[in-house]
Amino acid sequence: MLVLFAINMPIGMLENMQNAHASKNSLIARLDLSDPASLDINFAADEVLKATAESGFVYINISSSNASIIENARRAQHAFFALSHSEKQKIAIDDNNRGYLAQGMASMRGATRKDQKEVFFWGREADGKDPDVLAGLPLCGPNQWPEIEGFREAILDYSKMIQTIGDKLLQIFAVALGARATFFETHYQRCMLRGQLLCYPPTDDHPEQFGVAPHSDFGCITLLLQETAGLEVLFPSGQWVAAPPIENTLVINIGDLLERWSNNKLPSTKHRVRNLSPDARYSIAMFYDPNPGAIVDPHELLPREASKYQPVKSAEYILGRNKGVFEHYKVDNHKE
Numbered sequence: 001m002l003v004l005f006a007i008n009m010p011i012g013m014l015e016n017m018q019n020a021h022a023s024k025n026s027l028i029a030r031l032d033l034s035d036p037a038s039l040d041i042n043f044a045a046d047e048v049l050k051a052t053a054e055s056g057f058v059y060i061n062i063s064s065s066n067a068s069i070i071e072n073a074r075r076a077q078h079a080f081f082a083l084s085h086s087e088k089q090k091i092a093i094d095d096n097n098r099g100y101l102a103q104g105m106a107s108m109r110g111a112t113r114k115d116q117k118e119v120f121f122w123g124r125e126a127d128g129k130d131p132d133v134l135a136g137l138p139l140c141g142p143n144q145w146p147e148i149e150g151f152r153e154a155i156l157d158y159s160k161m162i163q164t165i166g167d168k169l170l171q172i173f174a175v176a177l178g179a180r181a182t183f184f185e186t187h188y189q190r191c192m193l194r195g196q197l198l199c200y201p202p203t204d205d206h207p208e209q210f211g212v213a214p215h216s217d218f219g220c221i222t223l224l225l226q227e228t229a230g231l232e233v234l235f236p237s238g239q240w241v242a243a244p245p246i247e248n249t250l251v252i253n254i255g256d257l258l259e260r261w262s263n264n265k266l267p268s269t270k271h272r273v274r275n276l277s278p279d280a281r282y283s284i285a286m287f288y289d290p291n292p293g294a295i296v297d298p299h300e301l302l303p304r305e306a307s308k309y310q311p312v313k314s315a316e317y318i319l320g321r322n323k324g325v326f327e328h329y330k331v332d333n334h335k336e
Contacts, residue, residue: 027054027055027241028051028054028055028057028058028059028233028241028243029047029050029051029054029058029059030058030059030060030061030246030249031044031047031048031051031058031059031060031061032060032061033060033061033062033165033168033169034061034062034063034064034248035063036168039168041171041172041175041181042175044172044175045172045173045175045176046176048172048173048176049176049265049266052254052266052267053267054235054236055233055235055236055241055269056233056253056254056266056267056268056269057233057243057251057252057253057269057271058251058252058253059243059246059249059250059251059252060165060169060249060250060252061248061249062165062248062249062250063248064248066161069154069157069158069161070158070161070225072150072154072157072158073154073155073157073158073225073284074227074282074284075154076148076150076151076154076155076197077120077197077199077282077284078282079148079151080120080146080148080151080197081118081120081197081199081280081282083146083148085102087146088100088102088118088120088146089102090146091144091145091146092328093105093121093326093328094141094144094328095328095329096123096138096139096140096141097121097123097139097194097322097326098121098122098123098141098142098143098144099120099121099144100118100119100120100121100144101118101119101120101121101326101328102118103115103116103117103118103201104327105326105327105328106119106212106325106326106327107213107325107327108212108213108214108215108325109215109324109325110213110214111208111210111213111214112208113206113208113209113210113213115210115211115212115213116200116201116203116204116209116210116211116275117198117199117200117201117211117212117273118198118199119196119197119198119199120146120196120197121194121195121196122143122144122145122155122159122194122195123139123140123143123192123193123194123195124140124190124191124192124193125142125143125156126140126141126142127142128142131190132190132291132292132293135293137292137293137315138292138315138316138318138319139192139194139292139315139318139319139322140192140292140315155195155197158195158284159193159195159286162193162195162223162286162288163191163193163288165223165250166193166221166223166286166288167188169221169223169252169288170184170185170188170221170288171184173221173258173262173266176266177262177265177266177301177302178302179301179302183301184290187290187291187294187296187314188288188290188291188294189291190291190292191288191289191290191291192219192287192289192290192291192292192314192315192318193286193287193288193289194219194286194287194289195284195285195286195287196284196285196286196287197282197284198281198282198283198284198285199280199281199282200212200230200273200275200280200281200282200283201275201280202275202276202277202278202279202280203230203273203274203275203276210272210273210274211230211272211273211274211275211281212272212273213272214234214270214271214272215270215271215272216255216256216268216269216270216271217253217254217255217256217268217287218255218256218257218287218317218318218321218322219255219256219257219258219287219288219289219318220254220255220257220258220261220287220288220289220290221252221253221254221255221258221287221288221289222251222252222253222254222255222285222286222287222288223250223251223252223285223286223287223288224250224251224252224253224283224284224285224286225250225283225284225285226244226245226251226283227245227281227282227283228245228275228277228279228280228281228282228283229242229244229245229277229281230273230274230275230276230277230281231243231244231251231271231272231273231283232271232272232273232274233253233269233270233271234269234270234271234272240272243271253268253269253271254266254267254268254269255268255287255289256268256321257289257290257296257312257314257317257318260296260298260308260309260312261296261297261298261301262298262301262302263298263301263302263305263307263308263309264308265302289314289318290314291314292313292314292315293313293314293315294313294314295311295312295313295314296311296312296313296314296317297311298311299311
């Protein structure tokens with residue numbers, strides 16, 4: 001059975017959460033997906049539609065059986081960011097968005113200051129024989145792995161876990177939109193499952209400085225594992241609401257590509273990160289997006305409605321958005 005909880009954040013919790021100045025009236029739904037086999041998908045679809053309409057965000061409970069996978073991924077994350085800058089730069093980010101992005105290399109649209117964060121990017125494993133690579137599709141290519149024992153295995157195990165959860169979410173979203181539960185399957189056979197290990201130093205004390213400035217995500221579904229606080233969500237009321245980490249949960253939000261696909265029925269919501277603690281903030285974000293060549297067409301998903309958006313190709317759309325944010329697309333050689 002699916003259970004929906006409203007998270008009303010106590011004042012004391014917010015005060016302990018770095019004095020984040022976000023709203024004390026948080027209402028982000030929490031959905032129990034810890035036992036997918038018992039899921040009533042129709043009820044889940046109705047509740048998720050209501051929850052995402054409120055904020056575009058929802059917490060989901062996941063099975064505690066994933067604990068070792070999560071722990072290994074976090075251990076790998078900390079090991080990577082403990083490397084020297086020169087070691088991390090050996091796998092500097094490439095044009096397929098694979099590898100290490102140093103601090104000062106990202107700036108969200110409309111921001112006056114660069115984000116204060118470091119990122120390790122990876123995606124679906126693809127070698128030179130991969131059909132998407134051979135076709136020259138954007139954001140397809142080999143991953144760049146650091147020389148850390150067990151790192152690749154830990155991150156790929158985590159990716160597999162997230163893909164399983166993502167598939168269930170796609171079924172729920174499809175039913176919520178009045179489509180068959182399997183609608184998204186053909187669009188996700190060679191999906192872009194893009195990942196980021198994130199490390200945010202303490203955010204500088206400046207009103208326009210952020211770990212990541214206010215933005216909406218570019219793809220379809222974001223699945224975020226938080227280790228420490230700092231995420232804030234912009235509610236329709238105009239209030240910024242803190243979304244702290246909760247044990248055995250992921251934070252799910254809708255991205256711009258799914259907002260287009262759903263003809264705005266699933267909203268993509270702005271959010272930001274401010275790390276107001278004295279210590280680094282860690283999180284793992286994964287973006288579950290369609291095949292790189294998939295056509296995202298609202299009319300296919302909602303044939304009875306007039307489409308508010310023209311069809312776009314998945315990877316081309318995301319690449320276009322990436323180019324407006326990441327500095328490595330603006331320089332010829334970013335390796336040291």
